[in-house]
Amino acid sequence: MSSKAPPALFIGLMTGTSLDGIDAVIANISDNHFTLVSTLSQPIPESLRGEILGLCQPGNNEIDRAGAVSLQLAEHYANTCQTLLDQAAIAPEQVRAIGCHGQTVRHRPHAAGFSVQLGCPDTLAVKTGIAVVSNFRNKDIALGGQGAPLVPPFHQQLFARPDQRIAVVNIGGMANVTLLENGQLSGGFDTGPGNVLMDSWIQQHHQRAYDRNGDWAASAQPDLALLNTLLSDPYFRLPPPKSTGRERFSLDWLNEQLANHSLTTSVVQASLAELTAHSISDALSDFQPDQVLICGGGAHNQHLLERIQALLSTPVTSTAKQGLAPDWVEAAAFAWLAWARMEEKAGNAPVVTGASRQTILGQVTLP
Numbered sequence: 001m002s003s004k005a006p007p008a009l010f011i012g013l014m015t016g017t018s019l020d021g022i023d024a025v026i027a028n029i030s031d032n033h034f035t036l037v038s039t040l041s042q043p044i045p046e047s048l049r050g051e052i053l054g055l056c057q058p059g060n061n062e063i064d065r066a067g068a069v070s071l072q073l074a075e076h077y078a079n080t081c082q083t084l085l086d087q088a089a090i091a092p093e094q095v096r097a098i099g100c101h102g103q104t105v106r107h108r109p110h111a112a113g114f115s116v117q118l119g120c121p122d123t124l125a126v127k128t129g130i131a132v133v134s135n136f137r138n139k140d141i142a143l144g145g146q147g148a149p150l151v152p153p154f155h156q157q158l159f160a161r162p163d164q165r166i167a168v169v170n171i172g173g174m175a176n177v178t179l180l181e182n183g184q185l186s187g188g189f190d191t192g193p194g195n196v197l198m199d200s201w202i203q204q205h206h207q208r209a210y211d212r213n214g215d216w217a218a219s220a221q222p223d224l225a226l227l228n229t230l231l232s233d234p235y236f237r238l239p240p241p242k243s244t245g246r247e248r249f250s251l252d253w254l255n256e257q258l259a260n261h262s263l264t265t266s267v268v269q270a271s272l273a274e275l276t277a278h279s280i281s282d283a284l285s286d287f288q289p290d291q292v293l294i295c296g297g298g299a300h301n302q303h304l305l306e307r308i309q310a311l312l313s314t315p316v317t318s319t320a321k322q323g324l325a326p327d328w329v330e331a332a333a334f335a336w337l338a339w340a341r342m343e344e345k346a347g348n349a350p351v352v353t354g355a356s357r358q359t360i361l362g363q364v365t366l367p
Protein backbone atom coordinates (compact mmCIF):
# COMPACT_ATOMS: atom_id res chain seq x y z
CA MET A 1 0.00 0.00 0.00
CA SER A 2 1.35 3.44 -0.90
CA SER A 3 1.73 5.93 1.95
CA LYS A 4 1.63 8.85 -0.49
CA ALA A 5 -1.23 11.32 -0.18
CA PRO A 6 -3.73 11.30 -3.08
CA PRO A 7 -3.92 14.43 -5.26
CA ALA A 8 -5.67 17.32 -3.56
CA LEU A 9 -6.99 20.67 -4.72
CA PHE A 10 -5.03 23.87 -4.09
CA ILE A 11 -5.67 27.46 -5.12
CA GLY A 12 -2.77 29.65 -6.29
CA LEU A 13 -3.07 33.45 -6.24
CA MET A 14 -0.57 35.78 -7.87
CA THR A 15 -0.42 39.55 -8.08
CA GLY A 16 2.92 40.38 -9.65
CA THR A 17 5.05 43.46 -10.18
CA SER A 18 3.08 44.49 -13.31
CA LEU A 19 0.00 45.13 -11.18
CA ASP A 20 -2.13 44.08 -14.13
CA GLY A 21 -4.53 41.98 -12.05
CA ILE A 22 -5.05 38.95 -9.83
CA ASP A 23 -4.24 35.62 -11.48
CA ALA A 24 -5.90 32.63 -9.81
CA VAL A 25 -5.87 28.89 -10.47
CA ILE A 26 -7.22 25.73 -8.93
CA ALA A 27 -4.87 22.78 -9.37
CA ASN A 28 -4.94 19.12 -8.48
CA ILE A 29 -1.54 18.27 -6.99
CA SER A 30 0.37 15.34 -5.58
CA ASP A 31 4.02 14.18 -5.61
CA ASN A 32 4.27 13.42 -9.32
CA HIS A 33 1.13 15.02 -10.57
CA PHE A 34 -0.02 18.52 -11.44
CA THR A 35 -3.26 19.27 -13.29
CA LEU A 36 -4.79 22.67 -13.82
CA VAL A 37 -8.51 22.51 -13.00
CA SER A 38 -9.68 26.10 -13.42
CA THR A 39 -8.25 29.59 -14.04
CA LEU A 40 -9.40 33.17 -13.59
CA SER A 41 -7.92 36.64 -13.97
CA GLN A 42 -9.54 39.59 -12.19
CA PRO A 43 -8.61 43.27 -12.54
CA ILE A 44 -7.28 45.31 -9.64
CA PRO A 45 -9.35 48.52 -9.29
CA GLU A 46 -7.45 51.58 -10.55
CA SER A 47 -7.57 53.34 -7.16
CA LEU A 48 -6.08 50.33 -5.35
CA ARG A 49 -3.47 49.96 -8.07
CA GLY A 50 -2.46 53.59 -7.47
CA GLU A 51 -2.19 53.02 -3.73
CA ILE A 52 -0.03 49.92 -4.27
CA LEU A 53 2.25 51.77 -6.70
CA GLY A 54 2.59 54.55 -4.11
CA LEU A 55 3.76 52.00 -1.54
CA CYS A 56 6.44 50.65 -3.89
CA GLN A 57 8.50 53.79 -3.14
CA PRO A 58 9.31 55.07 0.36
CA GLY A 59 6.73 57.65 1.49
CA ASN A 60 4.73 59.11 4.36
CA ASN A 61 2.53 57.15 6.74
CA GLU A 62 3.44 53.86 5.10
CA ILE A 63 2.29 51.63 7.97
CA ASP A 64 -1.34 52.80 7.91
CA ARG A 65 -1.42 52.86 4.13
CA ALA A 66 0.05 49.35 3.92
CA GLY A 67 -2.45 48.06 6.49
CA ALA A 68 -5.36 49.44 4.51
CA VAL A 69 -4.05 48.08 1.19
CA SER A 70 -3.41 44.69 2.79
CA LEU A 71 -7.07 44.42 3.82
CA GLN A 72 -8.40 45.65 0.47
CA LEU A 73 -6.23 43.16 -1.39
CA ALA A 74 -7.44 40.33 0.84
CA GLU A 75 -11.04 41.27 0.04
CA HIS A 76 -10.27 41.13 -3.69
CA TYR A 77 -8.40 37.84 -3.28
CA ALA A 78 -11.38 36.36 -1.39
CA ASN A 79 -13.84 37.50 -4.08
CA THR A 80 -11.56 36.08 -6.76
CA CYS A 81 -11.41 32.72 -4.94
CA GLN A 82 -15.20 32.70 -4.62
CA THR A 83 -15.72 33.36 -8.34
CA LEU A 84 -13.10 30.77 -9.24
CA LEU A 85 -14.74 28.14 -7.01
CA ASP A 86 -18.20 28.97 -8.37
CA GLN A 87 -17.12 28.69 -11.99
CA ALA A 88 -15.50 25.30 -11.29
CA ALA A 89 -18.43 24.13 -9.11
CA ILE A 90 -15.99 23.30 -6.30
CA ALA A 91 -16.88 23.82 -2.63
CA PRO A 92 -14.35 25.55 -0.32
CA GLU A 93 -14.14 22.38 1.82
CA GLN A 94 -12.70 20.54 -1.18
CA VAL A 95 -9.67 22.87 -1.28
CA ARG A 96 -6.81 22.03 1.07
CA ALA A 97 -5.09 25.43 0.98
CA ILE A 98 -4.66 28.70 -0.88
CA GLY A 99 -1.10 29.68 -1.80
CA CYS A 100 -1.25 33.47 -1.73
CA HIS A 101 1.88 35.22 -2.97
CA GLY A 102 0.54 38.66 -2.03
CA GLN A 103 1.60 41.95 -3.55
CA THR A 104 5.29 42.78 -3.31
CA VAL A 105 5.75 46.40 -2.26
CA ARG A 106 9.37 46.16 -1.10
CA HIS A 107 12.07 43.60 -1.84
CA ARG A 108 15.45 44.13 -0.17
CA PRO A 109 17.16 40.77 -0.29
CA HIS A 110 20.62 42.02 0.75
CA ALA A 111 22.34 41.72 4.14
CA ALA A 112 19.72 41.75 6.92
CA GLY A 113 17.21 41.82 4.11
CA PHE A 114 13.47 41.39 3.89
CA SER A 115 10.67 41.15 1.37
CA VAL A 116 7.20 42.57 1.96
CA GLN A 117 4.09 41.14 0.33
CA LEU A 118 0.72 42.66 1.22
CA GLY A 119 -2.62 40.81 1.35
CA CYS A 120 -3.88 39.93 4.83
CA PRO A 121 -3.87 36.09 5.11
CA ASP A 122 -6.16 36.16 8.18
CA THR A 123 -8.85 38.05 6.30
CA LEU A 124 -8.49 35.76 3.28
CA ALA A 125 -8.70 32.59 5.43
CA VAL A 126 -11.72 33.87 7.36
CA LYS A 127 -13.57 35.07 4.24
CA THR A 128 -12.97 31.88 2.21
CA GLY A 129 -13.01 29.31 5.02
CA ILE A 130 -9.81 27.86 3.49
CA ALA A 131 -6.32 27.63 5.04
CA VAL A 132 -3.93 30.19 3.53
CA VAL A 133 -0.19 29.80 3.00
CA SER A 134 1.57 33.17 2.72
CA ASN A 135 4.93 34.92 3.33
CA PHE A 136 6.88 32.58 1.09
CA ARG A 137 10.05 34.63 0.73
CA ASN A 138 11.41 35.63 4.14
CA LYS A 139 12.54 32.19 5.39
CA ASP A 140 14.84 31.85 2.41
CA ILE A 141 16.16 35.37 3.06
CA ALA A 142 16.73 34.47 6.73
CA LEU A 143 18.94 31.65 5.43
CA GLY A 144 21.03 34.10 3.44
CA GLY A 145 19.07 33.66 0.19
CA GLN A 146 17.49 36.18 -2.14
CA GLY A 147 13.95 34.97 -1.40
CA ALA A 148 13.46 35.07 -5.19
CA PRO A 149 12.91 33.71 -7.70
CA LEU A 150 10.91 30.92 -6.05
CA VAL A 151 9.26 29.48 -9.15
CA PRO A 152 12.28 27.48 -10.53
CA PRO A 153 11.58 24.21 -8.62
CA PHE A 154 8.05 24.27 -10.06
CA HIS A 155 9.45 24.92 -13.55
CA GLN A 156 11.68 21.90 -12.99
CA GLN A 157 8.73 19.73 -11.97
CA LEU A 158 6.78 20.73 -15.08
CA PHE A 159 9.26 21.37 -17.84
CA ALA A 160 12.53 19.47 -17.15
CA ARG A 161 13.58 16.79 -19.67
CA PRO A 162 16.33 14.22 -18.96
CA ASP A 163 18.07 14.82 -22.28
CA GLN A 164 17.76 18.58 -22.77
CA ARG A 165 19.07 21.90 -21.55
CA ILE A 166 15.94 24.00 -21.10
CA ALA A 167 15.71 27.65 -20.09
CA VAL A 168 12.35 28.82 -18.79
CA VAL A 169 11.96 32.60 -19.01
CA ASN A 170 9.20 34.39 -17.11
CA ILE A 171 8.58 37.85 -18.56
CA GLY A 172 6.38 39.61 -16.06
CA GLY A 173 7.02 43.08 -14.64
CA MET A 174 10.49 41.75 -13.90
CA ALA A 175 11.97 38.86 -15.87
CA ASN A 176 13.55 35.74 -14.43
CA VAL A 177 15.16 32.64 -15.88
CA THR A 178 15.28 29.02 -14.71
CA LEU A 179 18.08 26.78 -15.99
CA LEU A 180 17.21 23.09 -16.31
CA GLU A 181 20.14 20.88 -17.24
CA ASN A 182 19.21 17.34 -18.26
CA GLY A 183 16.46 17.16 -15.66
CA GLN A 184 18.38 18.96 -12.88
CA LEU A 185 17.75 22.52 -11.69
CA SER A 186 21.13 24.17 -12.14
CA GLY A 187 20.30 27.85 -11.62
CA GLY A 188 17.87 30.72 -11.86
CA PHE A 189 17.81 34.47 -11.25
CA ASP A 190 16.09 37.72 -12.15
CA THR A 191 17.54 39.09 -15.39
CA GLY A 192 16.19 42.62 -14.77
CA PRO A 193 13.14 44.47 -16.11
CA GLY A 194 10.65 42.46 -18.14
CA ASN A 195 7.64 44.60 -19.08
CA VAL A 196 7.72 47.13 -16.24
CA LEU A 197 9.61 49.92 -18.03
CA MET A 198 7.75 49.47 -21.33
CA ASP A 199 4.45 49.55 -19.39
CA SER A 200 5.43 52.70 -17.47
CA TRP A 201 6.64 54.50 -20.59
CA ILE A 202 3.53 53.82 -22.68
CA GLN A 203 1.36 54.67 -19.68
CA GLN A 204 3.13 58.02 -19.35
CA HIS A 205 3.00 58.93 -23.05
CA HIS A 206 -0.13 57.21 -24.39
CA GLN A 207 -2.16 56.43 -21.24
CA ARG A 208 -2.24 52.78 -22.12
CA ALA A 209 -1.51 49.99 -19.65
CA TYR A 210 0.87 48.15 -21.96
CA ASP A 211 2.23 48.06 -25.51
CA ARG A 212 -0.05 45.50 -27.14
CA ASN A 213 2.01 42.98 -29.13
CA GLY A 214 4.92 45.43 -28.82
CA ASP A 215 3.48 47.38 -31.77
CA TRP A 216 4.70 50.76 -30.55
CA ALA A 217 8.21 49.43 -29.86
CA ALA A 218 8.25 47.78 -33.29
CA SER A 219 7.36 51.10 -34.96
CA ALA A 220 10.82 52.57 -34.28
CA GLN A 221 14.48 51.58 -34.30
CA PRO A 222 16.16 51.26 -30.89
CA ASP A 223 18.89 53.77 -30.09
CA LEU A 224 22.12 51.87 -29.52
CA ALA A 225 23.71 54.57 -27.35
CA LEU A 226 20.70 54.52 -25.02
CA LEU A 227 20.66 50.73 -25.02
CA ASN A 228 24.31 50.70 -23.95
CA THR A 229 23.60 53.23 -21.21
CA LEU A 230 20.73 51.10 -19.91
CA LEU A 231 22.77 47.90 -20.08
CA SER A 232 25.62 49.56 -18.16
CA ASP A 233 23.57 49.38 -14.96
CA PRO A 234 25.69 47.27 -12.56
CA TYR A 235 22.77 44.88 -11.91
CA PHE A 236 23.26 43.25 -15.32
CA ARG A 237 26.88 42.39 -14.50
CA LEU A 238 26.19 41.00 -11.03
CA PRO A 239 26.71 37.25 -10.83
CA PRO A 240 23.79 35.16 -9.51
CA PRO A 241 22.21 34.68 -7.04
CA LYS A 242 20.38 37.94 -7.67
CA SER A 243 16.86 39.33 -7.66
CA THR A 244 15.42 42.76 -8.25
CA GLY A 245 12.24 44.81 -8.44
CA ARG A 246 10.67 48.23 -8.82
CA GLU A 247 13.07 49.53 -6.14
CA ARG A 248 15.74 49.61 -8.85
CA PHE A 249 14.04 49.49 -12.25
CA SER A 250 11.47 52.29 -12.13
CA LEU A 251 10.47 55.29 -14.22
CA ASP A 252 12.81 57.37 -12.00
CA TRP A 253 15.70 55.08 -12.96
CA LEU A 254 14.76 55.38 -16.63
CA ASN A 255 14.54 59.18 -16.49
CA GLU A 256 18.05 59.31 -14.96
CA GLN A 257 19.38 57.17 -17.80
CA LEU A 258 17.67 59.39 -20.38
CA ALA A 259 19.34 62.55 -19.07
CA ASN A 260 21.97 62.79 -21.83
CA HIS A 261 19.89 61.36 -24.65
CA SER A 262 17.47 63.34 -26.78
CA LEU A 263 15.15 60.83 -28.41
CA THR A 264 11.56 60.46 -29.55
CA THR A 265 9.26 58.55 -27.22
CA SER A 266 8.87 55.68 -29.72
CA VAL A 267 12.66 55.25 -29.98
CA VAL A 268 12.79 55.02 -26.19
CA GLN A 269 10.09 52.34 -26.25
CA ALA A 270 11.97 50.40 -28.93
CA SER A 271 15.14 50.67 -26.81
CA LEU A 272 13.29 49.41 -23.71
CA ALA A 273 12.07 46.34 -25.60
CA GLU A 274 15.65 45.83 -26.73
CA LEU A 275 16.87 46.13 -23.13
CA THR A 276 14.55 43.31 -22.05
CA ALA A 277 15.51 41.15 -25.04
CA HIS A 278 19.27 41.71 -24.59
CA SER A 279 19.30 41.22 -20.81
CA ILE A 280 17.45 37.90 -21.27
CA SER A 281 19.65 36.66 -24.11
CA ASP A 282 22.84 37.77 -22.27
CA ALA A 283 21.65 35.85 -19.21
CA LEU A 284 21.39 32.67 -21.31
CA SER A 285 24.61 33.00 -23.28
CA ASP A 286 26.73 30.81 -20.95
CA PHE A 287 24.00 28.21 -20.47
CA GLN A 288 23.44 27.54 -24.18
CA PRO A 289 19.96 26.01 -23.92
CA ASP A 290 18.54 23.56 -26.46
CA GLN A 291 15.13 25.12 -25.96
CA VAL A 292 13.75 28.34 -24.45
CA LEU A 293 10.24 28.34 -22.97
CA ILE A 294 8.58 31.69 -22.34
CA CYS A 295 5.87 32.40 -19.79
CA GLY A 296 4.36 35.49 -18.15
CA GLY A 297 2.45 38.26 -19.92
CA GLY A 298 5.51 39.09 -22.06
CA ALA A 299 4.82 35.83 -23.95
CA HIS A 300 2.06 37.82 -25.73
CA ASN A 301 4.44 40.55 -26.86
CA GLN A 302 5.13 39.43 -30.44
CA HIS A 303 7.81 42.03 -31.09
CA LEU A 304 9.69 41.14 -27.90
CA LEU A 305 9.61 37.42 -28.71
CA GLU A 306 10.91 38.11 -32.21
CA ARG A 307 13.78 40.15 -30.77
CA ILE A 308 14.65 37.44 -28.22
CA GLN A 309 14.52 34.80 -30.98
CA ALA A 310 16.77 36.95 -33.19
CA LEU A 311 19.38 37.19 -30.41
CA LEU A 312 19.35 33.48 -29.53
CA SER A 313 20.25 30.60 -31.79
CA THR A 314 17.83 28.17 -30.08
CA PRO A 315 14.06 27.78 -30.60
CA VAL A 316 11.94 30.11 -28.44
CA THR A 317 8.39 28.91 -27.72
CA SER A 318 5.61 29.52 -25.23
CA THR A 319 5.12 27.17 -22.26
CA ALA A 320 1.68 26.57 -23.81
CA LYS A 321 3.49 24.15 -26.16
CA GLN A 322 4.45 22.15 -23.04
CA GLY A 323 0.91 22.12 -21.68
CA LEU A 324 0.68 25.18 -19.42
CA ALA A 325 -0.43 28.52 -20.86
CA PRO A 326 2.04 31.34 -20.04
CA ASP A 327 -0.54 33.38 -18.10
CA TRP A 328 -1.01 30.75 -15.39
CA VAL A 329 2.51 29.55 -14.63
CA GLU A 330 3.16 31.86 -11.66
CA ALA A 331 -0.25 31.37 -10.01
CA ALA A 332 0.14 27.61 -10.60
CA ALA A 333 3.55 27.78 -8.92
CA PHE A 334 2.01 29.28 -5.78
CA ALA A 335 -0.62 26.53 -5.68
CA TRP A 336 2.32 24.10 -5.89
CA LEU A 337 4.27 25.94 -3.17
CA ALA A 338 1.15 25.75 -0.95
CA TRP A 339 1.07 21.99 -1.62
CA ALA A 340 4.78 21.76 -0.68
CA ARG A 341 4.11 23.70 2.57
CA MET A 342 1.17 21.51 3.56
CA GLU A 343 3.19 18.36 2.78
CA GLU A 344 6.14 19.86 4.73
CA LYS A 345 8.41 19.64 1.73
CA ALA A 346 11.17 22.13 0.95
CA GLY A 347 10.07 24.93 -1.35
CA ASN A 348 13.29 26.82 -2.03
CA ALA A 349 16.25 25.89 -4.22
CA PRO A 350 19.59 27.06 -2.72
CA VAL A 351 21.23 26.70 -6.15
CA VAL A 352 18.92 29.53 -7.24
CA THR A 353 18.47 31.79 -4.22
CA GLY A 354 21.81 31.22 -2.51
CA ALA A 355 20.19 30.17 0.80
CA SER A 356 22.43 28.06 3.02
CA ARG A 357 20.01 25.12 2.89
CA GLN A 358 16.66 23.89 1.64
CA THR A 359 13.69 24.73 3.83
CA ILE A 360 9.91 24.66 4.08
CA LEU A 361 8.52 28.02 2.94
CA GLY A 362 5.44 29.94 4.07
CA GLN A 363 3.17 30.34 7.07
CA VAL A 364 -0.18 28.61 7.40
CA THR A 365 -3.18 30.62 8.58
CA LEU A 366 -6.18 28.47 9.44
CA PRO A 367 -9.69 29.84 8.84
Ligand SMILES: Nc1ncnc2c1ncn2[C@@H]1O[C@H](COP(=O)(O)OP(=O)(O)OP(=O)(O)O)[C@@H](O)[C@H]1O
Nearest residue numbers: 016017018172173174195210212213296297300301
Ligand atom coordinates in the same frame (compact mmCIF):
# COMPACT_ATOMS: atom_id res chain seq x y z
N1 LIG B 1 -0.92 41.20 -25.74
C1 LIG B 1 0.13 41.67 -25.07
N2 LIG B 1 1.08 42.37 -25.73
C2 LIG B 1 2.15 42.88 -25.07
N3 LIG B 1 2.35 42.74 -23.75
C3 LIG B 1 1.44 42.05 -23.04
C4 LIG B 1 0.28 41.47 -23.65
N4 LIG B 1 -0.42 40.84 -22.68
C5 LIG B 1 0.25 41.03 -21.52
N5 LIG B 1 1.37 41.76 -21.72
C6 LIG B 1 2.35 42.22 -20.74
O1 LIG B 1 2.37 41.34 -19.64
C7 LIG B 1 2.26 42.08 -18.41
C8 LIG B 1 1.64 41.20 -17.36
O2 LIG B 1 2.48 40.10 -17.18
P1 LIG B 1 2.37 39.18 -15.91
O3 LIG B 1 0.95 39.01 -15.51
O4 LIG B 1 3.19 37.97 -16.18
O5 LIG B 1 3.11 40.08 -14.84
P2 LIG B 1 3.27 39.91 -13.30
O6 LIG B 1 2.81 38.58 -12.86
O7 LIG B 1 2.65 41.11 -12.70
O8 LIG B 1 4.84 40.09 -13.16
P3 LIG B 1 5.98 39.39 -12.26
O9 LIG B 1 6.34 38.12 -12.94
O10 LIG B 1 7.05 40.41 -12.34
O11 LIG B 1 5.47 39.20 -10.90
C9 LIG B 1 1.45 43.31 -18.79
O12 LIG B 1 1.69 44.35 -17.87
C10 LIG B 1 2.01 43.59 -20.20
O13 LIG B 1 3.17 44.34 -20.12
Ligand SMILES: CC(=O)N[C@H]1[C@@H]2OC[C@@H](O2)[C@@H](O)[C@@H]1O[C@H](C)C(=O)O
Nearest residue numbers: 104107148149150151172174176190
Ligand atom coordinates in the same frame (compact mmCIF):
# COMPACT_ATOMS: atom_id res chain seq x y z
C1 LIG C 1 10.09 39.97 -4.88
C2 LIG C 1 9.20 39.53 -5.98
O1 LIG C 1 7.99 39.59 -5.87
N1 LIG C 1 9.81 39.08 -7.09
C3 LIG C 1 9.07 38.56 -8.23
C4 LIG C 1 9.25 39.51 -9.42
O2 LIG C 1 8.51 39.04 -10.54
C5 LIG C 1 9.38 38.24 -11.34
C6 LIG C 1 10.65 38.21 -10.55
O3 LIG C 1 10.59 39.45 -9.87
C7 LIG C 1 10.67 37.07 -9.52
O4 LIG C 1 11.87 37.13 -8.80
C8 LIG C 1 9.54 37.17 -8.49
O5 LIG C 1 8.40 36.42 -8.81
C9 LIG C 1 8.35 35.07 -9.10
C10 LIG C 1 6.96 34.59 -8.85
C11 LIG C 1 9.31 34.15 -8.35
O6 LIG C 1 9.59 34.33 -7.17
O7 LIG C 1 9.77 33.18 -8.98
